[in-house]
Amino acid sequence: MRFGPVPLAEAEGCILAHTLRLSTGGGTKILKKGTTLDASALATLREAGRAEVIAARLESGDVPEDEAAQRLGEALLGPLLARSRAATGRVNILADAAGLFVVDESMIHRLNRLDESLTIATLPNYTPVSAKEMLATVKVIPFSAPASVLSLAEMVARGGRALAVHPFRPLKVGLVLSELPGLKDSILEGTIEATQDRITALSGTLLPPLRCRHEEGAIAEALGKLKRQAAELLLVAGASAVVDRRDAGPGAITRAGGRIEHFGMPVDPGNLICLGELGGIPAMVLPGCARSPKLNGFDWVLQRLFAGLPVTGRDIAGMGVGGLLKEIETRPLPREQAASQPSSGTPPRRPRQVAALILAAGRSRRMAPLNKLLVTDKAGVPMVARVVSNVLDSRARPVIAVTGYEAARVEEALAGRPVRIVQTEDYADGLSGSLKAGLAALPPEAEGVLICLGDMPLVTGAMLDRMLAVFDPEEGRSIVMPTFRGKQGNPMLWSREYLPEMLAITGDVGARHLAGKYADRVVEVEMSDDAVLRDFDTTDALKLAPDFNRP
Structure with a gap:
């Protein structure tokens, strides 16, 4: 791999080394680190007056970072182990069951000493772990790894059992x-x-x-x-x-x-x-x-x-x-x-204070004439009340619900629950109106905000707590996104630092696009089921919702 300044005339197909914020005639455009430069990206660079970029150029025998991470992650898998999808040269190894995590320390040392391009970090040996907990992370340091080194690493990893989860037995x-x-x-x-x-x-x-x-x-x-x-x-x-x-x-x-x-x-x-x-x-x-x-x-x-x-x-x-x-x-x-519970270590740090924001102001156009938030389950509980109860089961506090369309009926459905109600008159403006009203009501001590949707009643408090557990802006985990089998879902957890940009959003859109802008600060939390992908905003979708009455 070659690395350094590259004239734009020779940069097509190269990998951008650093994120660039470019001023063009159409405003500010951002090219993220790791972008493969194509004709459109090069045109943007020229329009911004750039003559060259700092980039990496892969050569024969170089394996791109995501492919290399995925291959080494696959080689490390064994019983009761799973992996995340590759992104930014990283693959996480996860537990498929609760048990005791055991590491072959000599094998991990050997793999880490093969070449500086390949690294594996693990939890301490003999750590008790829960299902879906991250055990190890494979990180390719540069934008590629030498094919010969990667092949050797795969052979070493498959030659033993570097990582193992021994499930707890019901003795x-x-x-x-x-x-x-x-x-x-x-x-x-x-x-x-x-x-x-x-x-x-x-x-x-x-x-x-x-x-x-x-x-x-x-x-x-x-x-x-x-x-x-x-x-x-x-x-x-x-x-x-x-x-x-x-x-x-x-x-x-x-x-x-x-x-x-x-x-x-x-x-x-x-x-x-x-x-x-x-x-x-x-x-x-x-x-x-x-x-x-x-x-x-x-x-x-x-x-x-x-x-x-x-x-x-x-x-x-x-x-x-x-x-x-x-x-x-x-x-x-x-x-x-x-x-x-970790087997040893430093005292647990104070949990971050995170508020929860439930967006429940929309007009439910796709389910008209029904208001989806008020559709009841078989126990007679409205969908929005189920969502609020699930959020209250988490550690997030305070819990704030934003109402707008049919506000009186929605607030009646939430009566008796320890939730703060904020009304917005701008609900007809779309999602951004509800978002702004809720963000404006956040207490100053909240370090982050969990933005939940009122039509996702299957997301449990335990799922939300898993997201809260990994949130740490000081360590670069300032945006937390749930996934299921690699697909990105909701709700999302945001550090307070993004509030100014979130308050500037207009139209019927949320803040998800900011996760792309700040991809290097996003941490994904893989969930055990697809609840984080399932919203119920149409009558057809509601027919597939467990425990809810069919319209």
Whole structure:
């Protein structure tokens, strides 16, 4: 690949290296970085008075960036892995199921050292992930990659399993709680609750816990009962911390016919853990910190066991790097979030404050004489009310609804919901009128705005929260767009920085064209179904809407 200044007479077919804002007789035109220069683009450049451009010219043996990213992404795929479409030399690798993400670190290092043109970035090894979560990103650094290097990278990637998701199994877990005189019931109840939350979050089931004396024989008897109840994982929470392989908890495992694999671990908190097995079933004596929902070494072992990965003494001894967790402020493990809880890292940053704007002012011309927003589902809930309820299920606040046409009826349909109503008299001007009225009502502290359409009732609060989770203007993710199988959908999330340009929009159009203008700041979030593509603005479309009455 050749790179540098290219006279316009020789630039056709070259790739523009930098975005250009050009003043022409027809106004300002923008040519984006990565544009392949054709006759029209060259004419624009000439009209703007340019004699040359900085561009890349591919040569024989060069593979264009998107093709190279797609090929390497394909080579990295395996069971329970998917990829996004290639764009700007990038392909993301996604999980197809919740589980434990495992990386062959030596293979990733080898691929990254082949050539500076090809890079792969991944989540940390042994990270719990949720379905559709991004695991890795392939990025081609220049506008192309050498074909010989790419072929070698594909061969290396297909020669092993660089990336893998091991799905969590629905294990039955038995818990023994030993007691000493004076031990408060609240401590035992807290231990059961924390353990229950961990097990449920990993798709398991906690059998009714057994309480017994803090004696080797009593604990061994309880373990035997749980084993007969078909427990697939055995846990002992001792009344006092285990301090030796021959203490009551480990002794009970061996007395019941099992063995101890490893005592202690180089993870803090979590040092005093004891791992063994009883009749082929993993058995653990828990460290005292396991009574707390905060992240500790027990979580790391538990996640691997639920993912079907063997855990040996050697594995535990290898957890020391990154194992200093004591000063890390970690979150509890709410059940719906634990599958994506990071195994270690810095404290979670404060969530961005994002408002939600629901456009519900249109005249519904394509469904006349019906007002599509007031069409009810089989439970009698109007479409616009369903949309508002879904948005309220998300973290976005405040929620603002813009009304206009038949405003009184629409507002009546939203009565009782904690949503702010803004009326616009300009709804006949089209989408831009509703958009401006809503944007003008945004609170000054809102860092972003989620623009939702009143005729998309299938988009859930969980989908919106997935978009909110990746929004970070400081890291260049200032426009968030949902996709399904590569097709771009709605709603969209915008940083506050775009408000001046959005307020200047006229006519029956929204702000989507700005995503093209600022393509390098867009992040796509792939969804698991097509809800983000489905609006219901015609009678034919409504016939395909689940749970809604047919006109």
